[in-house]
Amino acid sequence: xxxxxxxxxxxxxxxxxxxxxxxxxTAGPFDGVFCFPSIEADCIEGGGKALFDRYVGLVxxxxxxxxxxxxxxxxxxxxxxxxxxxxxxxxxxxxxxxEQFGLTDWVAVVGxxxxxxxxxxxxxxxxxxxxxxxxxxxxxxxxxxxxxxxxGQAAG
Numbered sequence: 001x002x003x004x005x006x007x008x009x010x011x012x013x014x015x016x017x018x019x020x021x022x023x024x025x026t027a028g029p030f031d032g033v034f035c036f037p038s039i040e041a042d043c044i045e046g047g048g049k050a051l052f053d054r055y056v057g058l059v060x061x062x063x064x065x066x067x068x069x070x071x072x073x074x075x076x077x078x079x080x081x082x083x084x085x086x087x088x089x090x091x092x093x094x095x096x097x098x099e100q101f102g103l104t105d106w107v108a109v110v111g112x113x114x115x116x117x118x119x120x121x122x123x124x125x126x127x128x129x130x131x132x133x134x135x136x137x138x139x140x141x142x143x144x145x146x147x148x149x150x151x152g153q154a155a156g
Contacts, residue, residue, distance in 0.1 A: 001025065002047070002111035007121060009106050014098050015090040016107060022116060023089055032084035033091060037100060038117060039075050041127060044097050047115040052080070054114070093118070 002025055008016040018033065026033050026048030034052045038045035055076050062069035083091040093103060101120055108124040110117045119127065 001113050002116040004111050006109045007106055008109055010093070010103060014093045014095065016093065016109070017088065017090050018085065019109065020089065022109070022111070023085060030082065032082060034080055035083055035093070035097070035118070036076050036080040037097060041117065042123060043101055044093065044118040045115055046118065051115050
């Protein structure tokens with residue numbers, strides 16, 4: 001699993017060192033990661049072959065010509081880059097993605113379980129604060145639903 005958050009500095013060639021734990025998660029026939037513009041947030045999303053296979057499977061479940069399939073093909077598969085590790089465990093981020101998401105100096109590499117995201121460090125700080133609020137409110141609503149369900153079962 002991709003876990004934790006790491007702050008890394010891009011060098012002049014747009015390279016970052018991928019955390020060792022992340023590199024271990026992507027071990028396989030292709031020694032690197034698959035990255036593409038996230039469809040959930042303003043960042044790069046990445047992962048190993050398992051993530052790639054998951055998106056391909058999702059696309060293939062949809063009928064050819066389905067507008068959602070087409071959107072996923074263009075957004076995910078069409079925007080995907082295979083980034084190989086160099087001998088120091090670095091990947092070189094595509095210039096277009098760096099420009100799109102304002103990745104110029106410090107970045108946050110954020111583990112999300114089956115995938116990770118690469119953010120502009122400042123943008124991630126704001127995103128993390130907003131996500132914490134969503135999680136807090138969502139958890140409170142879920143707990144309220146669970147309590148109501150228990151009360152309903154006890155009364156019935």
